[in-house]
Amino acid sequence: MSGADRRGATAVVVGGSTGIGRGVADAWASSGIETHVFSRSRPTGPGGEHLVWHQLDLRDAEAAKEALRRGIPSRVDLVCYSAVYFTARREPFTRTTESDWLDQFAVNVHGLSWTLRAALPALRAATPGMFLHISSEVVYNAGPHRSGYAATKAAASSLIGSVSQEIDPAEVTFVQALPAGMVDSPGIRARRSADFDYSGYMAPAAFAPLAVELARTRGVPYAGRALVVHEDTSWASVDDALPVSQSRSLANSHQ
Numbered sequence: 279m280s281g282a283d284r285r286g287a288t289a290v291v292v293g294g295s296t297g298i299g300r301g302v303a304d305a306w307a308s309s310g311i312e313t314h315v316f317s318r319s320r321p322t323g324p325g326g327e328h329l330v331w332h333q334l335d336l337r338d339a340e341a342a343k344e345a346l347r348r349g350i351p352s353r354v355d356l357v358c359y360s361a362v363y364f365t366a367r368r369e370p371f372t373r374t375t376e377s378d379w380l381d382q383f384a385v386n387v388h389g390l391s392w393t394l395r396a397a398l399p400a401l402r403a404a405t406p407g408m409f410l411h412i413s414s415e416v417v418y419n420a421g422p423h424r425s426g427y428a429a430t431k432a433a434a435s436s437l438i439g440s441v442s443q444e445i446d447p448a449e450v451t452f453v454q455a456l457p458a459g460m461v462d463s464p465g466i467r468a469r470r471s472a473d474f475d476y477s478g479y480m481a482p483a484a485f486a487p488l489a490v491e492l493a494r495t496r497g498v499p500y501a502g503r504a505l506v507v508h509e510d511t512s513w514a515s516v517d518d519a520l521p522v523s524q525s526r527s528l529a530n531s532h533q
């Protein structure tokens with residue numbers, strides 16, 4: 279698909295108001311792709327005016343399914359799922375509240391399944407459509423003090439792995455992408471102290487070159503792969519090198 283062909287294409291980003299999803303949404307919109315964002319809050323700041331926003335709260339199952347059914351166009355070339363619920367702090371499983379546990383499953387897993395159900399017919403209509411799931415190193419490095427995050431991200435990754443094998447890649451390609459390290463996003467900032475130093479963190483825009491490449495190729499060269507995105511915006515398959523664990527001791531679990 280050439281740059282000119284991308285005009286007229288349509289994309290959906292669930293969890294595209296901030297963070298990595300916003301990086302993907304801005305990259306697609308900047309390429310001339312009509313980009314729909316689903317989230318609780320309206321995308322603000324530079325570029326927000328180019329995104330078509332749909333309100334969605336994945337913690338309300340019936341309303342969320344209805345919002346996705348109504349809001350996803352009948353033909354979609356690209357879908358990205360980046361919505362996530364991070365708990366307020368890292369803590370041992372025995373201290374995790376029932377509410378946090380259920381919200382992580384709602385946003386990190388159920389929302390993905392509802393998005394797949396709502397979007398797959400629209401992606402098949404694009405032939406091939408491309409589904410991008412934003413994954414995490416925790417899928418490969420289960421670690422202490424984030425059992426709910428690890429369990430839900432592993433479940434989500436496994437869901438993508440299974441569904442991708444049920445669908446002909448000529449109809450829909452599935453790609454997963456994850457950052458090599460921590461990414462400076464509002465979800466992460468909410469659990470850091472005001473004076474935290476983010477200089478070692480990646481920017482969400484590091485995902486832009488991969489997003490453009492996936493739009494250009496519809497993910498065909500990367501079908502079924504999980505790609506680690508680096509700070510310099512390059513990417514490599516997890517099959518080449520597993521991502522580094524971001525788990526820490528309980529003493530530093532607030533970070």
Ligand SMILES: NC(=O)c1ccc[n+]([C@@H]2O[C@H](COP(=O)([O-])OP(=O)(O)OC[C@H]3O[C@@H](n4cnc5c(N)ncnc54)[C@H](OP(=O)(O)O)[C@@H]3O)[C@@H](O)[C@H]2O)c1
Nearest residue numbers: 293295296297298317318319335336361362460461463465
């Ligand atoms: N940041 C990192 O260091 C890091 C590392 C590894 C993997 N990841 C992965 O990257 C992805 C994005 O993370 P991020 O750090 O970029 O997150 P983020 O900035 O917190 O963005 C999360 C997105 O999810 C949406 N969202 C949250 N709760 C929602 C709800 N109840 N209903 C609908 N939408 C909801 C947010 O929008 P609203 O608040 O407007 O609803 C936002 O658009 C996740 O899959 C995460 O696992 C992140």
